[in-house]
Amino acid sequence: MNELISSDARQIEIATERFVLRPLRASDAGLIAHYTADRRVAEGTRSIPHPLPPGASEAYVRRAMSAERDEDVWAIDGSANKLAEVLGVVSLTRIDREQSELGFWIGAGFWNTGFATEAVSALVEANPHGSRTLFAEAFQDNPGSARVLTNCGFEYLGDAESWSVAREARVPTWTYLRKMA
Numbered sequence: 299m300n301e302l303i304s305s306d307a308r309q310i311e312i313a314t315e316r317f318v319l320r321p322l323r324a325s326d327a328g329l330i331a332h333y334t335a336d337r338r339v340a341e342g343t344r345s346i347p348h349p350l351p352p353g354a355s356e357a358y359v360r361r362a363m364s365a366e367r368d369e370d371v372w373a374i375d376g377s378a379n380k381l382a383e384v385l386g387v388v389s390l391t392r393i394d395r396e397q398s399e400l401g402f403w404i405g406a407g408f409w410n411t412g413f414a415t416e417a418v419s420a421l422v423e424a425n426p427h428g429s430r431t432l433f434a435e436a437f438q439d440n441p442g443s444a445r446v447l448t449n450c451g452f453e454y455l456g457d458a459e460s461w462s463v464a465r466e467a468r469v470p471t472w473t474y475l476r477k478m479a
Contacts, residue, residue, distance in 0.1 A: 308321070308365070309321040309370050309372070309426070310424065310426050312372070312420050312421065312424045312426075314416050314417070314420045315416070316376060316379055316381065316413070316416060317374050317375055317376040317378070317379065317381065317385065317413070317416070317417070318375045318378060319372035319373070319374060319375070319388060319417060319420055319421060319424075320372060320373055320375050321362070321363070321370075321371070321372060321373070322359050322362040322363060322371050322372070322373050322387070323359070323363070323373075324356075324359060324360075324363070325383075326359055326373050326383070326384050327355040327356045327358075327359045328355070329382065329383060329384040329405075330355040330358065330359065330384060330387070331350060331354070331355035331356075332405075333384070333386065333403075333405035333406070334346045334350055334354075334355065334403070335348075335349070335350045336405075336406050337464065338406050339403055339404075339405065339406055340463075340464035341462060341464045341465050342403060342437065342440050342443065343401070343403055343462070343463075343464070344460050344461060344462055344463065345463055346403075346463065346464055347463045347464055348463075348464035368391060368392065369389050369390070369391040370389060370390050370391075370426065370427070371387055371388075371389040372387060372388050372389065372417075372421065373387055374386045374387065374388060374404070374413060374417045376413075382405070382408075384405075385404060385405055385408050385413050386402065386403050386404035386405055386408065386413065386414065386417070387402065387403060388400070388401070388402040388417045388418060388421050389401045389402065390421065390426065390427050390429075390432075392427060393433065396428065396429055396430040396431065397429055397430065397431045397432070397433065398427045398429040398431075398432055398433070399432070399433045399434065400418065400421065400422070400432050400433070400434040400476075401434070402414055402417060402418055402443075402446070404417075409442070410442070414442075414443070414446045415445075415446050415449050415450060418446055418447070418450045419449075419450045422450055422451065422476060422478075425478055429478055430477070430478050431475060431476070431477055431478065432452070432475070432476040432478065433455075433473065433474065433475055433476075434447050434452055434473075434474045434476070435458065435460060435471040435472065435473050435474065436471060436472050436474070437460075437462070437469050437470070437471055438457075438469070438470040438471060438472055439469070439470075444472055444474075447474045448474070450476070451476050452474035452475065452476045453474060453475055453476070454472060454473075454474060455473040455474055455475045456472075456473050457470060457471070457472060457473070458470075458471050458472075458473050459471055
């Protein structure tokens with residue numbers, strides 16, 4: 299079971315067995331830039347460009363820390379367990395009444411470790427937006443991300459496509475839905 303370890307009016311922290319999900323801080327920009335400069339990570343997302351422009355990760359962190367943000371972003375911080383301070387990120391974006399969209403990426407060096415499943419599961423369990431419905435998507439050429447979602451109780455909803463900044467193209471996606479209790 300995950301433990302909520304602190305809370306403020308803006309964003310909670312969530313402890314898991316191997317790491318803490320915590321709000322981003324300015325010092326995260328370097329590791330975020332390091333991981334997202336990897337073409338494989340960037341091409342697994344809709345919004346990360348490749349090559350990563352100078353200052354992009356700092357701008358991302360500033361947006362995530364802004365009181366006017368539209369997306370809550372958590373660092374997957376393993377530093378308490380002798381892991382990296384940022385292993386990846388997981389996020390929620392409010393999209394409509396009691397609905398949010400979940401997104402995540404993990405640094406390539408940490409793929410196939412279960413970190414993504416553990417982070418997504420913890421965020422779903424905590425449900426910090428109080429959502430009744432969560433949506434998520436995975437590019438169809440990324441079955442690992444699809445497995446993370448189905449392992450966390452998301453159900454396949456249908457096929458779609460999304461623009462990928464790194465690929466400069468529309469990419470076929472699988473869309474998923476998770477009804478919350």
